[in-house]
Amino acid sequence: MMTEKAKLQEAQEQFKARFGQWPRVYRAPGRVNLIGEHTDYNEGLVMPAAIQFHVWVAATARNDHKLLAHSTIFSEIVEIDLQSQDLRPKNHWSDYVLGIAMMLEQSGHALRGANLMILGDVPIGSGLSSSAALEVASGFALLATSGMPVDRTELAKLCQRAENEVVGARVGIMDPFVSCFGCSGQALMLDCRTLQYDLLPVSSEAQLVICNTMVKHSLASGEYNTRRAECEEAVRVLSRCLPHVRALRDVTLADLAHHTGELQPSVYRRCRHVITENLRVTDAADALRKNDLPKFGRLMGESHCSLRQDYEVSCAELDLLVELAQKQPGVYGSRMTGGGFRGCTINVV
Ligand code: GLA
Secondary structure, three states: OOOHHHHHHHHHHHHHHHHOOOOEEEEEEEEEEEEOOOOHHHOOEEEEEEEEEEEEEEEEEOOOOEEEEEEOOOOEEEEEEOOOOOOOOOOOOHHHHHHHHHHHHHOOOOOOOEEEEEEEOOOOOOOOOHHHHHHHHHHHHHHHHOOOOOOHHHHHHHHHHHHHHHHOOOOOOHHHHHHHHOOOOEEEEEEOOOOOEEEEEOOOOOOEEEEEEEEEOOOHHHHHHHHHHHHHHHHHHHHHHOOOOOOHHHOOHHHHHHOHHHOOHHHHHHHHHHHHHHHHHHHHHHHHHOOOHHHHHHHHHHHHHHHHHOOOOOOHHHHHHHHHHHOOOOOOEEEEOOOOOEEEEEEEO
């Protein structure tokens, strides 16, 4: 494997060969989620960790308002004119660069043009957040080449908006947030309502092992939006009797038991997943603090069952990898990670 220093040098040399200048290089990690799935957009708790796969963006400023973005992954160069009145997504990798540039501009950052070269080793479409890593690294590069400081919380929020408003995916804040704030050897427990977070040590006795199913079912993005809509529907119904309920974060299991009859059976099960998953994240954080890896692993297993049965976002390939992993000696816990219907499992080993 190439060292990080060798990768940095490669990025600089490729950039020099393409643009004739020596760039600065910005790097953002992909992520794996240890526990707390489909809770971020319900203003709940999540516990992702940054991983050792990154997107790198090498950049220099230009004297005009153009972005020339070269992706070494797709061997393609795209020109974006920041002054154009007709900036719109094209269902293309460059939408992520365009998206964060548009959100930075809309939030009052007058950007300079830039030459950008994108490199990376986060597997694409595997649920490890290559898109958030590309947005965050591009955001750092665009702000730095324009001589502006980076406020990481604001950047994470703008990356989420870029995905929601430009790319058209209704994702939560988890992925860009951990790409901005994740630290080596630690899990990040985030309260998606207040954006307060805690870095929790993952004992060096444990390794995080990611297994990739290599599948992507076409259901992935459509079902994601359906789940969001079901959660919103539940909040609408429950808030009629429970006016303090703004998000599923505010609903307890006792509330749910009391109002079961008012919800469609599938919507009831979506709620049960979200409420119990928030409780599991709190327990999992406790377990990590006490270095109780067997307990952490049991909670991961419960999370997977809840995602499979109540939230219905797993698939046969993810279930099989989890089942096989759980039988191996030395595996504390295994579950699907990310939005579901594709991608990877996370195993604490
Ligand atoms: C995707 C989204 C995240 C989160 C997860 C599910 O990864 O990008 O915001 O909702 O699904 O936990």
